[in-house]
Amino acid sequence: MADQKKFPPDDQQENEKELLSTISEISEGLNKLEKIVPDQSPQLDWFEYMIYSQKQQYRKRLVKELAVFLFIALFIVGGMLFTILEMPKLFLMLQGAVIVFIVLYGSIRIKKQVNM
Amino acid sequence: MDEKKLIDSAKKGDERAFAALFQENYPFLVKYLIKITMNSHIAEEIAQGTMAKCVEKIHLYNGNAKFSSWLISIATNLYIDQLRKQKHEQNWQKDESARRKLQWQLESRKEEWTDALTALGKLAPAARVSIVLKHYYGYSYDEIGRFLNISPGTVKSRVHHGLLTVRKELAADGGSEKISSRRPAGK
Numbered sequence: 001m002a003d004q005k006k007f008p009p010d011d012q013q014e015n016e017k018e019l020l021s022t023i024s025e026i027s028e029g030l031n032k033l034e035k036i037v038p039d040q041s042p043q044l045d046w047f048e049y050m051i052y053s054q055k056q057q058y059r060k061r062l063v064k065e066l067a068v069f070l071f072i073a074l075f076i077v078g079g080m081l082f083t084i085l086e087m088p089k090l091f092l093m094l095q096g097a098v099i100v101f102i103v104l105y106g107s108i109r110i111k112k113q114v115n116m
Numbered sequence: 117m118d119e120k121k122l123i124d125s126a127k128k129g130d131e132r133a134f135a136a137l138f139q140e141n142y143p144f145l146v147k148y149l150i151k152i153t154m155n156s157h158i159a160e161e162i163a164q165g166t167m168a169k170c171v172e173k174i175h176l177y178n179g180n181a182k183f184s185s186w187l188i189s190i191a192t193n194l195y196i197d198q199l200r201k202q203k204h205e206q207n208w209q210k211d212e213s214a215r216r217k218l219q220w221q222l223e224s225r226k227e228e229w230t231d232a233l234t235a236l237g238k239l240a241p242a243a244r245v246s247i248v249l250k251h252y253y254g255y256s257y258d259e260i261g262r263f264l265n266i267s268p269g270t271v272k273s274r275v276h277h278g279l280l281t282v283r284k285e286l287a288a289d290g291g292s293e294k295i296s297s298r299r300p301a302g303k
Binding site for chain 1: 131132134135136138139140142143146147150151156159164167168171172218221222225227228229230231232233236247248251252279280282283286
């Protein structure tokens with residue numbers, strides 16, 4: 001296999017030469033393409049406004065995500081408190097089910113790792 | 117103010133410093149994007165997306181690489197994400213018309229559209245990005261690998277195969293001879 005990849009030195013030189021000429025043609029084309037873009041940037045105010053509005057959007061998104069997180073957390077804590085106070089049997093059953101699930105899931109994963 | 121000071125101020129929330137930093141790097145960023153996207157509209161769009169991302173992530177910039185390199189890595193990843201989201205079939209038609217528009221823009225400035233640009237435009241975007249970063253901007257395979265989250269070996273192979281494809285395309289068009297015969301005298 002390795003022998004198939006070997007080229008005679010002349011061919012290799014020719015190949016390298018052609019690749020270099022391809023690279024220089026690409027660079028030449030890209031240099032021309034650059035000229036489409038003006039060297040001047042928009043005004044500083046434009047950038048400042050863009051940054052300001054971006055920060056506002058980012059803050060809004062953070063507040064929204066925090067609100068969703070708090071709502072879900074309150075829902076879970078509320079549910080837990082309700083079951084502890086009103087239905088302690090159900091709470092204990094749920095706790096037991098979670099422990100059994102963790103033990104089973106953990107042992108299955110360990111078995112899989114050992115078999116691999 | 118030099119770039120490092122501007123970055124420090126921007127990290128502290130100084131919007132004026134941030135704006136100055138962007139103003140300085142904007143043409144460079146758009147020029148890079150126009151080369152990899154071959155589409156002036158998408159280049160502008162991604163340049164603005166890059167700046168938006170930069171505002172969010174400036175605290176993660178550690179100053180090891182140049183700020184412009186950091187912008188390039190964000191812009192490249194945004195472009196790749198955008199390509200993944202778009203449908204392949206529609207892409208081809210849009211790319212073709214965008215390239216024609218770019219050609220027209222270039223020719224209206226009395227510059228010639230070369231066969232190498234056509235061949236580069238036909239390449240898969242991943243190969244085009246790697247070639248531009250390696251052979252136009254001079255980044256190493258390791259650096260490009262870090263930008264694109266791929267191994268340096270994959271970058272090397274993309275660059276090599278991309279160049280071979282361009283060379284084949286140029287040979288099929290009678291590329292080299294045509295281009296050199298079309299060059300204006302004196303260049």
